[in-house]
Amino acid sequence: MNSTGEPVADVQPAVSDTLRSPAGGPDTAGRRAGGATTSANDWRQSVRAVLRHRLAIVGLTIVVFMLLLCFAGPLFYHTNQANAQLALTSNVPTNAAPSAAHLLGTDSSSYDELGRIMYAGQSDLEVALAAAVLATFVGVVWGAVAGFAGGIVDTIMMRAVDSVLAVPALLLLIVISDLFKPSKAFLILLIGLVAWLVPARLVRAETLSLRTREYVQAVRIFGGSRWRIVFRHIIPNAFGTIVVNATFQVADSILFLAALGYVGLGIQPPGTDWGTMLSTAVSDGAVVNNYWWLVWPPGLAIVLVAVSFNLVGDALRDGLDVRFQRR
Amino acid sequence: MIGYILRRILQAVVVLVVVTILVFLLTHLIPGGEAREALGPRASPASIAQFNRINGLDLPLWEQYWQLVDGYVHFRFGYSFKLNEPVGTLLANRMPKTLLLVGLATLIAIIVAIPLGVFQSVRRNKASDHILSALSLVAYSMPSFYIGPILILYFAIDLHWFSYEAPQGQTVGAIISDPRALFLPLITLALVSIAAFSRFMRSSMMDELNEDYGRTALAKGAGRNRLLYGHALRNALLPLVTMVGLSLPNIVGGAFITESVFNYPGMGLLGVDAIFQDDVPTLIGTVVVATLATVIGSLLADVIYSLLDPRIRYS
Numbered sequence: 001m002n003s004t005g006e007p008v009a010d011v012q013p014a015v016s017d018t019l020r021s022p023a024g025g026p027d028t029a030g031r032r033a034g035g036a037t038t039s040a041n042d043w044r045q046s047v048r049a050v051l052r053h054r055l056a057i058v059g060l061t062i063v064v065f066m067l068l069l070c071f072a073g074p075l076f077y078h079t080n081q082a083n084a085q086l087a088l089t090s091n092v093p094t095n096a097a098p099s100a101a102h103l104l105g106t107d108s109s110s111y112d113e114l115g116r117i118m119y120a121g122q123s124d125l126e127v128a129l130a131a132a133v134l135a136t137f138v139g140v141v142w143g144a145v146a147g148f149a150g151g152i153v154d155t156i157m158m159r160a161v162d163s164v165l166a167v168p169a170l171l172l173l174i175v176i177s178d179l180f181k182p183s184k185a186f187l188i189l190l191i192g193l194v195a196w197l198v199p200a201r202l203v204r205a206e207t208l209s210l211r212t213r214e215y216v217q218a219v220r221i222f223g224g225s226r227w228r229i230v231f232r233h234i235i236p237n238a239f240g241t242i243v244v245n246a247t248f249q250v251a252d253s254i255l256f257l258a259a260l261g262y263v264g265l266g267i268q269p270p271g272t273d274w275g276t277m278l279s280t281a282v283s284d285g286a287v288v289n290n291y292w293w294l295v296w297p298p299g300l301a302i303v304l305v306a307v308s309f310n311l312v313g314d315a316l317r318d319g320l321d322v323r324f325q326r327r
Numbered sequence: 328m329i330g331y332i333l334r335r336i337l338q339a340v341v342v343l344v345v346v347t348i349l350v351f352l353l354t355h356l357i358p359g360g361e362a363r364e365a366l367g368p369r370a371s372p373a374s375i376a377q378f379n380r381i382n383g384l385d386l387p388l389w390e391q392y393w394q395l396v397d398g399y400v401h402f403r404f405g406y407s408f409k410l411n412e413p414v415g416t417l418l419a420n421r422m423p424k425t426l427l428l429v430g431l432a433t434l435i436a437i438i439v440a441i442p443l444g445v446f447q448s449v450r451r452n453k454a455s456d457h458i459l460s461a462l463s464l465v466a467y468s469m470p471s472f473y474i475g476p477i478l479i480l481y482f483a484i485d486l487h488w489f490s491y492e493a494p495q496g497q498t499v500g501a502i503i504s505d506p507r508a509l510f511l512p513l514i515t516l517a518l519v520s521i522a523a524f525s526r527f528m529r530s531s532m533m534d535e536l537n538e539d540y541g542r543t544a545l546a547k548g549a550g551r552n553r554l555l556y557g558h559a560l561r562n563a564l565l566p567l568v569t570m571v572g573l574s575l576p577n578i579v580g581g582a583f584i585t586e587s588v589f590n591y592p593g594m595g596l597l598g599v600d601a602i603f604q605d606d607v608p609t610l611i612g613t614v615v616v617a618t619l620a621t622v623i624g625s626l627l628a629d630v631i632y633s634l635l636d637p638r639i640r641y642s
Contacts, residue, residue, distance in 0.1 A: 055461070163342040165573070166625045170580030171598075171614045175350075178602050178610055179357050255470055259584055262472045263599050278473065287476050299473035306468030314464070 053318065059311030066305055070121030077103075079115025082270065095286075098293050105293040107277070108284040117297055120272045124305070127188050127257050127273075132249035134192030139199025140242055144230045146200070147207025158204060161197050169194040170259055177265040184267060187260070191253050199245045206238040240316075247313030251306040258302045274298040331633055339626045346618050347399065350611060351392050357607065364607050365408045399619075404612030409604050414612035417597060422616060423499045425593035429582050432513050433571060436520035441567075443521070444528020445560060451533060460529075463522035471581055475515045475588035482511060493591035512589040516581055520574055527570050528563060535559040565636055572628025579621045 092110040096102060104113035146157035172194055176182075182190060210216060211234065219229050235242075260266045261275025281287075281294035357364055362378040370378075379385045383394055398404065404414035443463075447456045466474075483491035490508035494501065502509060535541070536559050544554050586595030598613035600606075 159338060159341075163338065163345060166339075166342055166576060166622045167346060167618050168576040168580040168621055170577075171583065171617055174583070174598070174602065175353065175611060175614050179353055179607070251468060255468070258470050259472070259580075262470070262584060263587070263602050265602065275470070275472075282472075282476060287480060295476065299470070299477075302473065303465065303469050307465055310464055310468055 053315040055311050056315030059308040059315070062304055062308035063312065066121065066301070066308070067125065070118045070125055073118040074115065077115060077118070079112035079119075081111060081115055081119045095289070095291050095294070097291075104297055105291070107281065107294055108286075113293055113297060116272065116277060117274070117301055120267070120274050120277055120298070121301060123184060123267045123271055124254060124257060124273045124301075127184060127191065127267075128250050128253035128305070130188040131191035131195060131253040131256075132246050134188060135195035135249050135253075136199050136242060136246040137196075138192065139196035139245075140203050140235060140238075142196065143200040143203030143205075144207050144235055144238070147204035148211055148226065148230050148234060150211075154204070158201070161200050164194075165197050170256065173256060173260060174263060174265060177260055181268065182265070184271065187257065187267070191256050195249055195252060195256070199242065199249070202241050202245055203235075203238055206241050207234050210234050210237055244313050244317045247309050247316060251309040251313070254302060254306050254309070274302045278302075328633055332630055335626060335629050335633075339622050342622050343619060346615065346622075347396055348392070350615055351395055354607075354611065355388075361607075399615070404615065405608035407601075407606055407609040407612075409601075409606040410609065414609050417609065418594060418612060418616050420497075421592065421594040421597050421613075422620075424502060424591070425582055425586070425595060425617075426620070427499050427502060428512065428516065428586070428591060428593055429575075429578055431509075432516040432582070433520065433575075433578055435513060435517040436524050437567070437571065439517070439521050440524030440528055441560075441564070443525040444563075445532055445555065447525065447529040448532035448536060449555065451529075456529075459525070463525055466518050466522035467526075469518070471515050471519070471585045472588050474518060475511070475585065478511050478515060479589075493586070493589040495590075495592060497592075512585055512591050515588065516578065516585040519581060520578055523574060523577075524567065524570065528567065531563040531566055532559055535563045538562075565632070568628055568632045568635065572625045572632070575624045575628070576621050579617050583617070 092106060092112075094106060094108055094110045096106045098105045098113075102112050102114070104117065107113050107116060142157065142161070146154045149157075173190055176190055177187070180186065207230075211229075216229055216233055219233055224232075257266060257273055258275030258278075261273045261277075262279045264276070264279065266276040267273040275298075277298040278295070281291070281298070284294075285291075286294040354361060361382070361384060362375040363370060366374060366378055376385075383391060386394070402415045402419070404418060406412075407414050407417065410417065443459065447459050450456045479491045482488045488507075489510050490505075491511075492508060493512045494505035494508040496502045496505060536554075541554055541559060544558055545551075549557070582593070583595035583598055585591070586593045587599040590596065594613050594617060598610055598617075601609035601613065
């Protein structure tokens with residue numbers, strides 16, 4: 001497993017990788033060792049499995065619905081999300097209950113709540129998707145290089161990952177965003193850079209099993225360079241694991257951003273995000289005054305997106321894992 | 328095994344050094360510098376120079392870093408200009424309460440999650456398993472600042488079962504003696520871990536039940552209960568120790584948010600208040616102490632694991 005031959009390294013990654021994948025870790029290696037299936041076949045099979053999986057359909061539907069709501073919704077449901085003083089300039093009531101004019105009422109700044117949910121959701125989804133892509137990219141490259149290089153390089157690279165994993169990511173995010181008042185792009189970078197550790201471990205485990213495979217040996221014999229082996233052969237074959245984890249990363253990023261928003265460090269005005277909306281509602285007395293339309297919708301939006309991405313990821317993983325299907 | 332533990336301690340020390348270097352760099356990257364942070368944007372160059380001299384900010388960088396580490400070792404974490412108190416004093420008062428909250432929540436999560444996971448693995452792919460899986464998925468995706476107000480709304484304000492606010496006692500003893508107030512924050516914090524741990528237990532049990540030794544035990548006449556609790560559970564519990572250690576960073580992070588939702592007088596509330604009051608020294612001190620505690624907690628979990636697992640003991 002690792003040149004120092006520590007048994008510890010065998011036990012530990014397996015456990016942390018199982019955090020998210022009941023059949024992950026060593027089993028992932030075993031699954032691939034068994035069949036000569038190509039990744040394309042794997043992939044098609046897993047797509048079929050996802051479609052069979054009813055919960056996954058629910059998850060996918062919610063994802064599509066939320067994307068449409070946030071990005072296409074404003075085209076049909078016109079609201080003013082630019083002017084903060086609507087109560088003074090256009091007589092829009094503050095904290096108004098839902099009505100025909102404002103389907104989800106208005107908030108303490110007279111913004112239309114439904115329009116605000118869509119507007120905030122754009123930032124939320126953009127940040128979460130981009131951060132997940134970034135985290136996956138960094139993690140995949142890191143894990144593949146470490147796993148393929150082996151030896152002391154592997155030990156150092158993976159010990160670094162273990163080390164950073166021991167630091168509470170949320171607190172790291174909070175301190176950095178407090179000091180540097182992040183823009184949207186900076187938030188993506190931040191969340192992406194604390195979230196790449198788990199994919200790095202997963203891909204490294206996968207690489208360790210792939211690099212001893214005959215076809216990789218064959219590429220090496222034919223004179224394929226190390227980079228070619230890593231990027232043309234190992235990473236594509238770890239694709240399933242990578243995609244499953246990326247799905248979970250989106251859910252995690254949404255929750256990270258929501259938590260940052262809750263402590264006032266999310267998307268800054270004039271923008272907003274769901275966590276910030278919920279935080280503002282609570283601090284402006286929405287719970288005490290029972291303005292339910294300001295409490296339930298933003299929270300529900302967060303939970304819906306997080307749950308649906310987790311559902312899709314779960315189903316994808318079950319689909320990719322043959323051993324798990326047979327149960 | 329001693330070799331392993333020593334290596335693991337060395338790794339923890341490296342993490343601590345990296346964290347302190349990171350914090351050091353961050354404080355030096357504050358826009359305007361520490362002096363402006365403390366004295367405000369309109370401070371004169373002369374008073375900034377004086378502030379830097381008094382606080383050793385005109386020394387060479389490595390000497391400043393050494394001062395920082397020396398301070399941490401002696402539980403000096405800078406000075407809160409907003410609260411007009413040393414951060415170390417603030418933390419000494421708050422830390423035991425957060426340790427209590429995190430410790431109890433972790434304990435509750437373990438106690439609830441083990442039977443849940445076992446139950447699900449026994450009833451796998453039945454309706455009850457699916458329902459519990461779905462519930463844990465939702466709990467896993469539920470931010471604590473959302474579930475918190477909901478619980479307050481129903482169990483405290485509507486039903487009056489529990490207090491709407493965390494215990495406000497000054498000591499750990501005072502907090503424990505008010506379980507009605509402690510219950511909701513504990514459950515809010517434990518919920519995510521219950522979900523994560525029970526999912527883990529379920530899959531870990533299923534893996535164990537699939538092993539050959541289970542069939543052997545059954546063939547030799549062991550009953551179902553003996554297989555479940557005598558063999559599978561014992562093996563499945565082992566990796567849970569590591570899982571708990573790995574989850575500590577998340578639980579500590581969650582404690583920050585949960586404390587601020589319930590006004591629980593711990594480190595998290597101190598840190599979140601510091602964000603809103605622009606009190607950078609307090610925030611950094613809080614995060615550093617929380618991180619150090621987490622790293623030490625993870626280290627302990629790994630050491631316990633190595634003591635429990637014979638595969639490590641005899642290597």
